[in-house]
Amino acid sequence: MSKLPNVTTSIFTVMSKMAAEYNAINLSQGFPNFPVDERLTDILARLTKENVHQYTPMAGYPPLMQEIAKLIQSSYNRTINPDSELLVTAGATQGIFTSILALVKSGDEVLILDPSYDSYESPVLLCNAKPVRVALNDNYTPNWETIEKACSPKTKMIIINNPHNPTGKILTAADFTEFERILSKYPEILVLSDEVYEYITFEEKHISAHSKDFLLDRCIMVSSFGKSFHITGWKIGYTIAPEYLMKEIKKVHQFLVFSVNSISQAAISQYLEVVDVNLLGKFYQEKRDYFQKLLQNSRFELKPCEGTYFQVASYANISNEDDVTFCKNLITDHGVAAIPISTFYSDHKDQKLIRFCFAKDDFTLESAAKKLGNI
Template identity: 60%
Template sequence: MLSKLPHVGTSIFTVMSQLAAQHQAINLSQGFPNFPVDPRLRDSLSRWAHADQHQYAPMSGYPPLLARLAQLTQDSYGRTVDATTEVLVTAGATEGLFATIQALVHPGEEVVILDPSYDSYETPIVLCQGIPVRIPMTADFLPDWERIGNTITAKTRMLIINNPHNPSGRVWSKSDFEQLEQVMALHPQLLVLSDEVYEYITFEQKHISIHHYPRLWDRVITVSSFGKSFHITGWKVGYVIAADPLMQEIKKVHQFLVFCVNSVAQAALNDYMDFVDVQELGAFYQKKRDYFRNLMADTRFELLPCEGSYFQLASYRSISKENDLEFTKRLVTEFGVATVPLSPFYKENTQNQCIRFCFAKEEATLAQAVERLRKI
């Protein structure tokens, strides 16, 4: 059988999590928390599970939740969006990314991806016969605007950006967005798909969103995640915001991909937003970041800057000359800690002897993991 995705195998996240389970290792690889969900959200889910909320939700989303998301966008970024035409609840951020690319990228059109990059970007481009063009970021994991400017042409349909950035934890500056505006002014056909799933998890520097730039709104699609914000990755609920003409096309794909999203989960999330303040997430995760970094100071790893997300990059140059896949596998088998190598985030599997830790874990888990890492 001729494969439509001959280059695609099992994701590195699945590989490392399976390896962790096989060796009973502490799993700091895959990006999911291991602490309990807020009881108020759990109780809300239980109430709606016992209510009459088990049939299809409207295709775009549960209307009260759509209204809340429009208000959240206004409160967070000062952008007014129409809840009925410019907001779409999706089956996780991944479905939002997939539906957007399928709807807006045509065969032969190029899509620029900045490496290292999340592995869900390229596949939907290939499936719609677009052309993924992957270019490296700077050595410190920030956008290389000279290279971006030289890469985008009249054939480029879309630029995918990710801020705060997975896997590096870096965040964009005001200067980065000013340069993005300049690039878009030069290329009127260009759309931007802005992956902002970690938008509320930033630390010393407050998150700057593409929502802050009104001149770009008509050409931007943003993707957000309840899973990341509320520690419920298994619920697979996210949302997309885009101007009405773009959203009409995205909805055409969404309705035939999943039609609608879990109705009980949407109702529970709508109620929960009465109680939760997303602006407090940064402080919550900063404590975890600082705790983990302080523990790691006694190891041989060199920690790189972490300004957002719940990921911490670390260099192992002073420990080993192994490639990162070999090194991370040895961490599991010999030391009982699972992490993620950085090379799979690059088209060419670039080796820079860095690995990624997820610190969205209970303190006891982090302490136990670092105790093992100190033995390296």
């Protein structure tokens, strides 16, 4: 009997496979198609001949852990103990999975805010716990009244994603005020803050859980070098949590992967000494603005994008088809792949919205926009 009977092939795999079959431009799956920073590839090339090919310590390569601690200090003015509060993971998804598996028990409830990344629910189910899906408002702001009503003595964890995939929204100071009010009533609830797009924000920087004192003793923060440095295939991220939680997370991690790719850790540790993460927002804002300009005369209605490298668009002026069908036809008939937003909801709520990834070179964006503009 399956432990995940309702889990099928992910929509990302489906759309990317179709894009390859029909030779369509793939704006569905969230991976960049432009070159990696030469400074990083030069570091990697040099390291191939050095002694960095064996196991690192379980929690991470010590020089990288020190650099991450510096990064957290400079980005959020937070001091962490890398020995007891930090874990390098095989991508952010492994950090999420490991944290949930370590901290959530059978019978617990975990609040997931929809639309949501599809990797949140499965580890909850594998814990024999209950995922409680709570919809955001139609403009993708949190409905704190609904969230509070969903909390109960069984609630073990609330998962937040900020900046938010797939919508590109960021949480406001008022949101955190409401969040603190709710959590003060439930002191046992843990928070998992998925912040993999933390450095990809535009007009306003996102407010990190790192900067909120009321969260520091109960929050697991998950970050991604793959997202920040355009190296998604390296599958490397990190998780930060207070020591009493990290002890439990490390117990699972050591039997799940033990340690993460050694040369990737060594390369990123040296790259962090020269890269300026504060330039990432400007880089992607230029791509967002260019993609929006290319589509301004199309029949798609583009929604606000405050962060991430995803653009949500309404096709309500084009078709009455459900969003999954529309996306499949977009590939077969027009040669562009996107992701239907309904697949991020437990009830498959269909608002005629799709998600484009604009982390692509200009030629790809121009080619896709030309096809989309002809619809």
